[in-house]
Amino acid sequence: MRFFERVYEIVKQIPQGKVATYGQIARLMGEPRKSKIVGWALHSNPYKGQVPCHRVVNKAGELSGGFAFGGKEAQKELLCDEGIKFDLDEKIDLDIYLWNPNE
DNA sequence: TTCATGACTAATT
DNA sequence: AAATTAGCCATGA
Numbered sequence: 696m697r698f699f700e701r702v703y704e705i706v707k708q709i710p711q712g713k714v715a716t717y718g719q720i721a722r723l724m725g726e727p728r729k730s731k732i733v734g735w736a737l738h739s740n741p742y743k744g745q746v747p748c749h750r751v752v753n754k755a756g757e758l759s760g761g762f763a764f765g766g767k768e769a770q771k772e773l774l775c776d777e778g779i780k781f782d783l784d785e786k787i788d789l790d791i792y793l794w795n796p797n798e
Numbered sequence: 799t800t801c802a803t804g805a806c807t808a809a810t811t
Numbered sequence: 812a813a814a815t816t817a818g819c820c821a822t823g824a
Contacts, residue, residue, distance in 0.1 A: 698820060718807050721819095727807070732820050734805040739822070751805080759805040 698729065702736040705796075709750045712778040713794035714787055716754050723796055734759070749773045750794075756787040 705720050721730040737748040737759075749770045752758060764770045771781060779792050 716807090717805075721807080726819080728817090729806095729819050730808085731804075731806045731818075734807095735803095735819090735821070736805090738805045740805095748805080753806065 698724075698732055699736040699739070699741075702733050703742050703746050706737070706746045706748065706751055707742075708796070709747055709794050712792070714750045714752055714756075714774070714779060714789070714792050715794040716752060716756075716789070718754055719793070720751070750777075752787055756789045758785065 701724055702720060705723055706715065709715050717733040718727060718730040720733045721727050733751075734753075737746065737751055740746060740748055749764060758767050758770050764773070767785065771785065774787070775781070779787060781787060
């Protein structure tokens with residue numbers, strides 16, 4: 696099984712209105728060192744449309760960078776539409792919206 | 799086919 | 812405490 700597919704399986708399980716971090720996902724697989732690959736999996740994103748990559752952010756709760764979905768604004772709209780609010784720094788409150796896989 | 803790099807994070811210095 | 816190095820897999824040239 697490719698590492699990527701495992702990432703997609705997890706990311707697809709992120710419920711609407713929640714977000715997850717790369718490191719979190721990597722840790723769920725028991726391999727925190729592969730956090731980069733998680734991010735890269737979404738970058739490649741062959742399952743575009745199936746994997747809600749906009750719900751995956753870095754550990755700071757920031758968006759990936761601005762090139763991902765056609766602009767940070769677009770991603771922000773998507774997340775706002777799911778009930779996620781950004782702070783003034785365009786960051787997400789991980790304390791509130793971080794996805795807990797146990798639920 | 800091989801080399802380099804890329805949406806990151808954690809550990810070490 | 813802050814900054815830097817290391818690690819990982821898959822894709823592109």
